[in-house]
Amino acid sequence: MNTVTRRWLQRLGGFASTEGERVAGRLDAIRAGYVFCGILCTACVVLDWAILGRVTLTTLPARCVWGGTMVLLGLFSRTPPDEQSWHATIVAVVTAFCFPVLVLQTGGAQSPLFFWNIAIPLCFMAIAHGDLRAVAVSTVLNAVGVMVIVGSGGGGLVKAALWGGLSVIAGVTGMYGTYAHHRVLQAKLRHERERAETLRQLAESERRRGRFERLALLGQLAAGVAHEINNPLAYVSSNLRYLEEMGARGETCAPEELAEIHRESRLGVARINQIVRDLMSFARDDSSDADTRSSTAEVVAEALRLGRPKLQAGVRVIDEVPAQLAPVRLAKGRFVQVVLNLLTNAVDATAATAAPNGPELRLSAREHEETVILHVEDNGPGIPEHVLERLFEPFFTTKPTGLGTGLGLALCREYVERVGGTITAENREGGGARFIVTLPMERPASLGSVSGPGVAA
Structure with a gap:
């Protein structure tokens, strides 16, 4: 399973385990949305042929520019969804120029596509992912485009202003919806960060709790461990003192006796070393x-x-x-x-x-x-x-x-x-x-x- 597929499954099922994976999942969704919309915009050239009643390539360049822009943004976008970017604004500007061209080429104010001008700011409310700037730009440019289309069709200034006003009302509605969506998105991101921090603190608390209990258990054994070390230490010290006293008297130790003293001392030191290593191993935090x-x-x-x-x-x-x-x-x-x-x-x-x-x-x-x-x-x-x-x-x-x-x-x-x-x-x-x-x-x-x-x- 590739990374993108795994992120989508985690996002749909709510299985993203880290904040990074959740952010990456939302970014993948935004990028996929741009690519899908871009392909759909280009493929709708078939709709233009149905409107015109014939096969023509006059609308294809505008649709390719429009759809291609969204596909490129979807493929190369790397900006996290909770950060401001110019992607949606670029799409709004390209849409404001390409869509009026399509309307004019398919009948102007009489084209069935003309009425989609009112819906464009509302569409941006859905695809801008809380980017209020993009919806505002779309509202202004779309209102201008509607007025140009109506004016070029001989509708007069009053009618152009009326359609422009309707477009602005739709845009204001879209801006309010975008603002509300942005607040919800920010609250969700803040909640996820707080939840991740809480889980991190809980995990740290659990780790410390285990360590404190281990040290408490070690403390209960401390007195006995000290006695356990004193036993081998006592006969090691006794052997060294015996050798010192013999040296002070000028006496020499028999090889067999010296070998036995050396063996006992080594066993004592090894026993102490074993006790210390066991204590250090037990007290060490090995949770990682x-x-x-x-x-x-x-x-x-x-x-x-x-x-x-x-x-x-x-x-x-x-x-x-x-x-x-x-x-x-x-x-x-x-x-x-x-x-x-x-x-x-x-x-x-x-x-x-x-x-x-x-x-x-x-x-x-x-x-x-x-x-x-x-x-x-x-x-x-x-x-x-x-x-x-x-x-x-x-x-x-x-x-x-x-x-x-x-x-x-x-x-x-x-x-x-x-x-x-x-x-x-x-x-x-x-x-x-x-x-x-x-x-x-x-x-x-x-x-x-x-x-x-x-x-x-």
Whole structure:
């Protein structure tokens, strides 16, 4: 489908998504109108033959000039419809000279075309698209043309003035209609701009809301993350202090012991680096990332690393997510935020559980009909029925004041549904709650036509 056709379909169906597309659609309509009118004016030479009762080319030059002007303006016009241009005025001037020529060549005041002089300003009201100047020029020149036609036919000054007055009355009516149309058009354009700005602000507000909720979740984990960093940092510092003390005493370290100290220190630094990278990746605003695919297993692993401080408080985590699952259609940062929200909510729900084996979380996933289904289950007290109905509502929370924003699960649902997925909650038969996240698979484009070793068919 070419660009012009797409714009016309959007304009007729109201599907233009941006102000630029809407303006382009109106411009295409104006240009198409000029071309259509130009072709029609030229083709009406057949009407001249019917009036004269014979085939003649005397009216063809005037019609070609008239119609050709409109066709050229339609083909090369680039002025947006809400800006003043000279296009309609040029058409008005050309019409004011060509149409009287046609009337005079087909019988003058006795020609059936003569009575169209009154309608010309009204026609310009329709095709000038709010250009009051063009209608005013058409009114004045058309009145002069009518008076010339009547005067050349021997109608006298009074009759010429009468027809000129009628033409002016029609023109004034056309000017009022054009003025009203111009005001309506400007109001519509202003409304569209305001609507586009409102949608932009709403999108920005939604983006900020998601970022604030992510940072709020990160803040809840901050104390535990600091402790998580202190552990590897402590034995790295201990190893360095041990080497310094040995150096101060003039002692040398055995190669095996030195290698072990070096290995432990590297592991500690790698652990700190991993924690910092996970935090930076999670806190980063990835709403504009081009890559919207992510691996469920990698996302769950990162969420467990980020939530480790909270999960270490006596919570048993069972990770049964296979690594071979197909990638899903959700950005990694968004997906991590979803899983981390579900994990932290599950930990809070199982904090006072009376289960024999203590708090337990289970994560599992499977593929089903071009989707990946992730289960996050806990053995807590479950979700009351009256809470279950409102669980994903914005600002609804059962946590004490100051401990929950009520946006976490609402944002989870928004992120998942935005890519065509679903998220639901239910109570397990054996006790506890289960959250079910269903996301569409994101297959590589080449899989539809290429299959071979190492490529899932």
